[in-house]
Amino acid sequence: MADTTLLTQIKDPANRPDPYPLYARLRQNPVSWQEDGTEDGVWVASSHGAVSSLLGDPRISSETLPPADRPRTGNPITDFLIKPIKDRIVDHHRPFIFRDPPDHDALRKAVMHQFTRERVQGMRARSDRLVDELLDAKRDARRFDAVDDLAYPLPVTVICELFGIPREDEPQFHEWATQLATALEPDSLTDEETRAKNSRTFDAIGAYMGDLIKEKRKHPQDDMLSGLANETTPDGVKMGDYDLIATSVLMLVAGHETTVNLITNGLLTLLRYPDEFEKLKADPGRAPRVIEELLRYEPPVQFRLRKALSPIDIAGVTIPEGAEVLLLLAAGNRDATVFQDPDRFDPDRAGTRHLGFGGSLHYCVGAPLARFEAESALTALTRRLKAPRLVQDPPPYRDGSALRGPKHLIVAIDGMA
Amino acid sequence: MPDPATRPVTNPLRVNVDLNLCQAYAQCCYAAPRHFRIDGREALFYDPAPSAEARADIERARISCPVQAIRVEDPGL
Amino acid sequence: MRAAGFDGPLTILGDEPYRPYDRPPLSKHVLTGHLPADVTQLPSSLGDGVAWRLGVAATGLDRDRRIVRLADGGTLSYDALLIASGTRARPWVHDDEGRLPGVFSIRGRDDAAALRTALAAGPRHVAVIGAGFIGCEVAAVCRDLGLPVSLIDPSPSPLSRVIGRTVGDPIGEVHRSRGVDLRMNCEADRLEASDGRFSGVLLKDGTRIAADIAVVALGAVRNTEWLEGSGLSADAGGVDCDEHGFVIDGRGRPDPFIAAAGDVARFPHPLYGGRRVALEHWGHAVAQAEHVGRLLAGEDRGLPYAAVPNFWSTQGDMVVKSVGLTEGADAVAIVHGDPKERRFVAVYGRAGRCIAAVAVDSARWLPAYSRLIETAAPFPPDAPALDRPRKSLDIRDPGFA
Numbered sequence: 001m002a003d004t005t006l007l008t009q010i011k012d013p014a015n016r017p018d019p020y021p022l023y024a025r026l027r028q029n030p031v032s033w034q035e036d037g038t039e040d041g042v043w044v045a046s047s048h049g050a051v052s053s054l055l056g057d058p059r060i061s062s063e064t065l066p067p068a069d070r071p072r073t074g075n076p077i078t079d080f081l082i083k084p085i086k087d088r089i090v091d092h093h094r095p096f097i098f099r100d101p102p103d104h105d106a107l108r109k110a111v112m113h114q115f116t117r118e119r120v121q122g123m124r125a126r127s128d129r130l131v132d133e134l135l136d137a138k139r140d141a142r143r144f145d146a147v148d149d150l151a152y153p154l155p156v157t158v159i160c161e162l163f164g165i166p167r168e169d170e171p172q173f174h175e176w177a178t179q180l181a182t183a184l185e186p187d188s189l190t191d192e193e194t195r196a197k198n199s200r201t202f203d204a205i206g207a208y209m210g211d212l213i214k215e216k217r218k219h220p221q222d223d224m225l226s227g228l229a230n231e232t233t234p235d236g237v238k239m240g241d242y243d244l245i246a247t248s249v250l251m252l253v254a255g256h257e258t259t260v261n262l263i264t265n266g267l268l269t270l271l272r273y274p275d276e277f278e279k280l281k282a283d284p285g286r287a288p289r290v291i292e293e294l295l296r297y298e299p300p301v302q303f304r305l306r307k308a309l310s311p312i313d314i315a316g317v318t319i320p321e322g323a324e325v326l327l328l329l330a331a332g333n334r335d336a337t338v339f340q341d342p343d344r345f346d347p348d349r350a351g352t353r354h355l356g357f358g359g360s361l362h363y364c365v366g367a368p369l370a371r372f373e374a375e376s377a378l379t380a381l382t383r384r385l386k387a388p389r390l391v392q393d394p395p396p397y398r399d400g401s402a403l404r405g406p407k408h409l410i411v412a413i414d415g416m417a
Numbered sequence: 418m419p420d421p422a423t424r425p426v427t428n429p430l431r432v433n434v435d436l437n438l439c440q441a442y443a444q445c446c447y448a449a450p451r452h453f454r455i456d457g458r459e460a461l462f463y464d465p466a467p468s469a470e471a472r473a474d475i476e477r478a479r480i481s482c483p484v485q486a487i488r489v490e491d492p493g494l
Numbered sequence: 495m496r497a498a499g500f501d502g503p504l505t506i507l508g509d510e511p512y513r514p515y516d517r518p519p520l521s522k523h524v525l526t527g528h529l530p531a532d533v534t535q536l537p538s539s540l541g542d543g544v545a546w547r548l549g550v551a552a553t554g555l556d557r558d559r560r561i562v563r564l565a566d567g568g569t570l571s572y573d574a575l576l577i578a579s580g581t582r583a584r585p586w587v588h589d590d591e592g593r594l595p596g597v598f599s600i601r602g603r604d605d606a607a608a609l610r611t612a613l614a615a616g617p618r619h620v621a622v623i624g625a626g627f628i629g630c631e632v633a634a635v636c637r638d639l640g641l642p643v644s645l646i647d648p649s650p651s652p653l654s655r656v657i658g659r660t661v662g663d664p665i666g667e668v669h670r671s672r673g674v675d676l677r678m679n680c681e682a683d684r685l686e687a688s689d690g691r692f693s694g695v696l697l698k699d700g701t702r703i704a705a706d707i708a709v710v711a712l713g714a715v716r717n718t719e720w721l722e723g724s725g726l727s728a729d730a731g732g733v734d735c736d737e738h739g740f741v742i743d744g745r746g747r748p749d750p751f752i753a754a755a756g757d758v759a760r761f762p763h764p765l766y767g768g769r770r771v772a773l774e775h776w777g778h779a780v781a782q783a784e785h786v787g788r789l790l791a792g793e794d795r796g797l798p799y800a801a802v803p804n805f806w807s808t809q810g811d812m813v814v815k816s817v818g819l820t821e822g823a824d825a826v827a828i829v830h831g832d833p834k835e836r837r838f839v840a841v842y843g844r845a846g847r848c849i850a851a852v853a854v855d856s857a858r859w860l861p862a863y864s865r866l867i868e869t870a871a872p873f874p875p876d877a878p879a880l881d882r883p884r885k886s887l888d889i890r891d892p893g894f895a
Contacts, residue, residue, distance in 0.1 A: 056862050058830060101831075117450040285473060288480045310876075351485045360440075360858045363483060368447035371481060431537035433516055436806045437777040437815070440857040457811025458837070458855045462523060465516065466533040490537030 007034035007044055007326070011186065011401050017394035019302070019401070020343065023331035030315035034326075036186060042324040043308075043317075048339075048355070050315050051332035054306070054325060056360035061100050061307045064189070064324070075206060076246060077183075077199035095250035097362060104361065107247060110237045111365060114227040120368050123158055127376040130157055135384055139416045144385065146409035151263035152256075155373050159255025162369075163248060164216065164223025169208070176205040177256035180249070184402040186305060186326065202249070209245045224251075251366070259370045261300035261405025263377045266291070268409055269298060270382065271390050273345050281382035287375045289347040294374070295333075295356030297345045302330040302404050304358060329355040330404075386414040429466035430475055431490040436461065438486035445478035445487060453478060496540065497784075498791035504544040505570060507562070509551035510602055514538065518776060520606035521628050522808055525635040527614060531607040552579065555724040557749060574790045577721070577733055577741060577754040578783070581714035581774060586623075591685035592710065596692030599710045600628060612707055613639060620644070621695045621705035623682045625652040627807040627814075629711035630669065634810035637672045644675040644703050646682050646695060649895035657816070657852050659893030660826050661840045664833035665854065668812055677703070714774060716758050726752075732760035732772035737798035739786040753786040755779065764800045765870070766819060766849075775805040802868055812836065815860055818850030818867040826892040827874050830859050839863055842892060843873025 006026050010019050023046060026032060030047035045051045054060050065076065076094050096107040134150050160170050179201040188194045213229045220226040225248055232238040239247060270277040270290075280286050304327050312319040319325060332355045334342040339352065357364035364370070381388075391410040398407045432452070434445075441459030445452075452464040452471060467475055472491065479487040495504065508514075515534040523529040547570070554563035561569045583599035586592035598609040613620070613636070620636045622629045625647035636643035649655055651662035652669060670676050681698040685708055688694075694704040718728040725743045727734040733754050735741050739761065740748040754761075756779040760772040781801040789795065806815045823842035831838035831854075839859050842850040847870045851863040866875055874887050 053862075053865070056858060058859060058862055102835075117446055120447050121450060285476070288477045292480050353483065353485055357483065359483065363442055367444060367481075371448075371477075429533075431535065433537050435777065435780075436518070436808075437804050439806075441813075457813075459813050459857050460808045460811045462528065464533075465519070465529065466535075488537050490539070 002029050002032055004033060004035050004041075006032075007036060007042065007186070013397070013399060016397035016401065016404060019330070019404070020334055023328060023334060026328065027331055027335060029317075031317050031319065033317075036324075038190065040323065042186065042305075042326050043319045044326045044328055045314075046328045046331035047315065048332040048335035048337065051327050051329060051355055052353075052359055053314065054312075054327055055355070055358060055362070057312065059309045059312055060325060061309050062098055062104070062362060063094075063100050064305050064307050065094060065098050075199055075202050077195055077202055095246040097250060101361065106237045107239065107243060108361075108365065109235075110228060110233050110239055111224075111247060111251070113231070113233045113237075114224040115365065119162065119224070120372075123162055123369065124372045124376075126161065127154065127158055127373050128380075130154055131376045131380045135380060135416055141416065142413060143391070144388075144411045144413050144416075146264050146267045146381075146411060147260065147406060148408065150377055150381070151260045151267075151409075154263065154377060155255050155259035155369070158369060158373060159252060159366075162223065162255075163225045163251065164221050165212065165225070165252070172208075173205070173252060173256060176201050177253045180205070180253045181257040181400060181403050184301075184304070185400060186402070205249055205252075206245050209248050210241070213241065213244060213248075254366055255369075257400075257403050258300045258366070259373050261298075261403065262291075262294060262370055262374045264406050264409050265298035265300070266294050266374055266378050267381055267411070268390070268393075268395065268406060269294060269345050270378070271388060271411070272393070276345065276347065277382055277388075279347075280378065284379040284383070286347060287379050288371070290378065291371055291374045292352060292354065293345060293347040293349065296339070296352050296354035297333065299330050299333060299354070299356035300370075300405060301356075301358070301364075301402065303328045303402055304362075327358075329358060384417040385411065386417060388413050429468055430472065430492075432463060432465050432467060432475060433488045434461060434463055435486040435488070438484045440484055442483045444481040444483060448477035448481050449474035495787045495791040496543070498788040498793050500791035502573075504540075505547055506540075506544055507547045507550060507552055507564075507570065509549070509565070510604075511549035512603060513546065513548070515603055517601075518808075520603065521600050521631040522635060524606045525610050525613060525632065526638055527610060531603045531610070534603065552720050555721055555726070557724055557726075557752070560751065573751065575752045576786060576790060577752060577758060578756045578779075579717040579720065579758050581716050581757045583710065584712040584715045586685060586710045586712070588684070591687070591692075594685060594687050594692040594708075595690065596706055597685060597708045597710060600632070601714070609707075609709065613641065617641060617705075617707045619703070619705040620707045620709065621646060621682075621703055622709045622711055623647075623695065624711035624713065625649065625666075625676075625678070626656065626711060626713060627653065627805075629709070630665070630809045631807060632709050632711060633669060633674045634672065634812075637669075637674060638810060642673075642675070644677050644695075644705065645669065646677040646680050646697070646703070648679065648681040650678050650893070651895075652676070652678070653814075654893065654895040657820055657840075657892075658823070658826060658842075659895065660890050661833075661852055661892070664836070664838075665809075665812075665814065668836055669809070672810060714757065716772065718758065732758050734770060735759050735761040737762050737764070737768075738795050739782065739789055739799055753790055755782040755786045761799060763803075763819075764798055765802060765868075766821075771803075771819065773803050775803055777801075777804050802864065804864075813855055813857065815853045815857055816850065817860060817864040818842070818848075820850040820852070820892065820894075823849060823892045823894075825873065825889050827887040827889050829863065829875060829887060831856055841866065841873065841875060843889075846873055847871070848873045848875060 010022050026046040030050040031045045034044045036042045045054050096104045182188050216226040216229045220230050306325045308319045308323045310321050336342050357367045389412045395406040395409045443455050452467045454462045479489050514536045524531050551565040552562050553565050561571045583601040620643040622633050622645045625645050630652050633643050633645045651659045651666040654662035682695050683698045684696040686694045692708050696702050716732045721728040726741050727744050735754050736748045739753045741752045741754050742748050757774045760770045762768040763771050785799045804817045820842045822844050825843040829841050837855040839853045839856050848866040853860045
């Protein structure tokens with residue numbers, strides 16, 4: 001009988017520093033039923049084959065929030081969880097990571113229309129400068145917190161500038177973003193206290209965003225929020241206000257809560273593999289390989305939740321209709337049938353189809369931003385940190401099991417070059 | 418995108434994309450915007466012979482392709 | 495063969511004067527002028543590690559003496575031989591008309607470069623004869639260039655011989671909406687000349703389409719004439735192979751020294767009950783070459799070659815992809831998306847099994863349906879796509895022409 005408590009153990013903060021042995025045990029059954037405190041439980045996919053196949057399966061839905069139809073308050077946590085509404089809708093006000101086609105496609109398209117190559121390239125150059133500014137500020141330090149001093153402020157500044165959010169307003173996002181990120185945790189939909197907190201937080205951030213959108217309509221600027229608020233895509237998509245608020249909140253939370261883990265896990269991993277640290281220092285051209293391998297080895301988003309629209313036969317089991325399905329991306333990334341010596345960090349491995357950014361139609365929108373922010377950060381860190389030593393290994397971790405990463409990463413240094 | 422039809426290229430890289438595999442994730446377009454482009458929803462157009470100066474961006478494109486569809490030959494290496 | 499460890503001498507013989515190049519752009523961005531024909535040369539790890547005999551055609555095969563006879567009068571001996579002589583464009587039925595200035599076809603680099611020059615000169619009207627994939631791609635290019643173009647085919651809709659009318663009609667609509675003059679159910683009869691140049695197409699119904707450029711896109715003919723007298727089982731449909739890829743003689747006996755791959759190889763496909771098929775697909779040429787390369791390098795035969803056929807076609811900015819073979823399909827269902835949105839997946843069934851899928855601008859969904867083909871899953875597929883959770887499938891006749 002397979003162990004059905006593995007997911008519970010994964011959620012236990014005590015296992016946050018190294019969940020990979022638990023993932024390995026899960027992988028013995030590529031798809032398995034796990035307890036989650038509810039009667040129905042949850043089906044967990046953990047092999048590379050099962051995860052990638054389910055990511056692109058048309059029977060797998062992202063509409064994990066219960067169905068609802070007319071927005072009553074504009075607050076998705078209230079309208080979908082606390083007081084679900086049943087009538088028909090025009091404007092769903094759920095961000096596209098919780099949506100299926102055709103709505104998903106329309107919303108995503110509107111975002112991609114603003115997420116132009118020119119904007120992204122512009123932020124690429126900006127990111128290099130931001131990293132240098134942030135590190136310059138610690139020039140004389142002997143201790144460096146990779147999270148607070150670089151990995152958090154960098155992506156936050158990038159996403160705020162991209163969306164045209166005034167820098168002075170940024171600090172208040174910190175708390176909102178951290179709170180709303182819990183919406184990706186497995187228990188957030190059922191836990192009443194989390195739901196209530198998320199609902200209040202959404203009201204606060206939603207009100208802020210609503211005002212900002214009004215402002216962008218009055219005085220449009222060259223930023224994504226102005227574009228989303230004022231422009232229509234070539235095939236006629238323009239978001240309704242609730243959708244626009246939900247979408248921009250999603251992008252902001254993602255910008256606050258994911259890349260921070262990629263950069264921090266990156267430095268942590270390079271310090272655990274000093275050869276790789278030195279190789280990257282000697283040849284910054286290795287950065288793209290290093291980052292792609294990090295996305296495999298320590299993906300910032302460890303898993304995502306989906307729902308089966310009909311029974312799915314896979315890997316010797318049948319996921320029943322309506323079941324919750326947890327796609328354990330980080331476990332698929334350590335699957336020995338796809339990656340040789342999977343628990344070894346090896347940027348030189350050939351052609352990795354990792355699952356770090358998910359796949360199929362929900363592939364991470366922000367992937368290009370994450371890649372070059374991590375490239376700016378890790379090449380600068382290897383170049384500038386003098387004799388870096390981990391003060392605590394493993395470092396303390398943040399609560400999240402889905403969005404997993406160190407809370408702080410204190411590094412002792414002999415100065416900054 | 419520079420016009421590959423007119424610009425002179427000496428000792429170019431050779432790039433080929435398996436368009437059976439391509440699913441238009443467009444990561445190459447962000448990594449090397451001068452050499453990859455998506456027309457319409459998913460028609461990839463790319464420069465099969467970029468100049469060697471583009472090496473770093475082409476490598477970013479190759480390595481970030483989610484379906485690993487990009488093949489590059491670099492005669493300079 | 496090199497990857498499989500063969501380090502002996504290798505000679506690559508080709509009738510064209512060029513190293514291997516990528517053909518798909520020839521009917522697309524080479525014609526639009528975005529790419530010159532010569533940049534299509536493919537990446538290759540072979541470099542100078544092989545002897546290139548280019549610009550010399552093979553004219554005969556003597557299996558007893560194990561030699562290939564060459565057009566320049568020479569011979570080439572072999573221990574192992576790969577037949578990959580491919581196809582050429584099927585010429586217009588009347589030779590003299592096909593040779594008129596202004597009449598083109600596309601197969602090689604030079605063909606594409608010549609047609610590009612003619613299109614760039616700003617012709618008044620282009621007549622494309624044949625609405626298969628190449629014909630559709632060329633017609634789309636003409637519209638991208640702002641050129642008036644007629645697409646002529648006896649079938650009721652573009653591509654309908656391959657994908658049927660049910661799926662071909664919406665694709666035809668896309669071309670029509672982009673300004674292509676669709677002449678379906680029309681058969682070209684004669685290519686007319688004026689002052690020694692092509693001047694128009696006379697259709698069987700007596701209609702005349704005035705044009706100064708004709709593109710003959712009637713499919714391909716396999717290059718097997720050079721195998722006459724070799725004792726191998728070969729005809730205009732290809733050279734026959736066993737399940738591994740070794741060619742067979744007229745009595746069905748495999749020749750262990752000769753394999754075939756690519757467009758010219760007609761092999762028994764396990765997915766289609768062992769029926770012999772020759773596939774003109776880019777991906778197939780790559781996959782089968784890898785398979786027989788290992789074989790010729792002396793690796794164990796292992797499993798028969800069984801890669802699922804797949805291809806793509808870019809028509810303007812629309813991408814049509816396909817998995818499996820539609821031949822013999824008795825039903826089709828739109829399982830995903832909506833033809834009206836120019837974005838859908840169609841699955842074809844034969845005797846209650848899924849045999850093929852065609853995706854229009856839906857590349858990310860194709861792998862899921864591809865698994866139905868690989869496993870010959872029951873047709874119609876019972877699972878709802880997530881954009882139509884409670885709709886039942888509309889099963890239709892594919893409408894092959």
